Amino acid sequence: MNRTLSVIKLHRRDRFSWFFIPLLILSSSFVVNLLISWLIADTENMYTGGISSLLVYIFVLGIIVVAQTFPFAISFSISRFNYFAGTIVMALLMSLGSALLLLLMSIIENQLTNHWWSGLYFFYLPYLSDGNLLVQLLTLFLIALHLFLWGFVLGSFYRKFKKTGMLILFLASGVVLTLSSYIITQNHGWLDIWAWLIKHTALGLSLWLLPFILLNALLSFLMLRRSTV
Numbered sequence: 001m002n003r004t005l006s007v008i009k010l011h012r013r014d015r016f017s018w019f020f021i022p023l024l025i026l027s028s029s030f031v032v033n034l035l036i037s038w039l040i041a042d043t044e045n046m047y048t049g050g051i052s053s054l055l056v057y058i059f060v061l062g063i064i065v066v067a068q069t070f071p072f073a074i075s076f077s078i079s080r081f082n083y084f085a086g087t088i089v090m091a092l093l094m095s096l097g098s099a100l101l102l103l104l105m106s107i108i109e110n111q112l113t114n115h116w117w118s119g120l121y122f123f124y125l126p127y128l129s130d131g132n133l134l135v136q137l138l139t140l141f142l143i144a145l146h147l148f149l150w151g152f153v154l155g156s157f158y159r160k161f162k163k164t165g166m167l168i169l170f171l172a173s174g175v176v177l178t179l180s181s182y183i184i185t186q187n188h189g190w191l192d193i194w195a196w197l198i199k200h201t202a203l204g205l206s207l208w209l210l211p212f213i214l215l216n217a218l219l220s221f222l223m224l225r226r227s228t229v
Contacts, residue, residue: 003078007086010069017061017068018094026054026101030122037120045119047126051102058098058144062091062151070224082214084221090150095203099140103133128202140211142206149216154205160223 009019029050037046055225065087102123109115110124129136158166184190197205 003082004086004089006076006091007069007073007078007083010073011065011087011090015069017065018090022054022057022061022098024191025057026051029053033122034116034118034120037116037118045115045121047121050122051125054098054102055144055147058094059147059151061094062148062153063155063158064151066152066224068154070159070227080225080227081221084224088217091145091152095141095144095148098144099137103137103139106136107133121161130201131203135201139203139206140217146206146209146213146216149213149220153216153220156220156227159227 033046033048033050040046069087070083074080105123106129109122110129115121115124128139131139138198157169161169184193
């Protein structure tokens with residue numbers, strides 16, 4: 001447990017990567033969109049995907065955190081399991097913190113400022129913000145956690161298999177995606193996929209991420225366990 005706490009403290013010392021950069025990215029995207037919404041005040045409503053900037057960064061952080069901290073942690077005789085456990089705890093905390101922040105700003109946007117007095121829908125988005133507060137929080141939390149662990153498994157893969165492995169992975173992924181797209185198109189399956197998606201709520205779809213979250217966590221641990229420093 002003490003070693004796991006040491007890993008958590010190691011991550012917490014990098015406040016720039018875990019706290020300041022995501023806040024800077026989110027706030028800068030928000031300010032730009034807010035200014036635009038004020039400049040085009042004649043527009044009834046303005047919908048943006050600005051919060052995706054934060055979610056993309058969470059995914060990138062999952063990738064780079066392995067390269068930044070794994071060799072350092074192992075050099076201090078921290079076991080690979082403790083490193084994995086400490087990083088997972090930080091991922092849970094950051095995902096929860098991000099979800100709480102987005103939910104709080106959504107409440108301010110929708111209930112207190114009438115969408116910033118300009119019709120801007122930045123944090124409060126139809127479909128994503130459906131349901132009660134707990135549903136919205138869980139949806140945002142699962143999305144953020146999935147993105148971090150998706151990045152984390154890629155970072156662990158690179159640590160294990162280096163550049164050659166990543167090249168093979170991307171080529172194989174490209175082939176699989178291309179073939180899948182071709183098969184779906186030939187069978188006119190895109191409308192069926194879209195119909196299936198719109199039948200589910202945002203929470204319902206986010207719950208489908210749970211097996212991928214668990215799988216990515218497991219794969220990350222298995223690769224880190226046999227990775228060289």
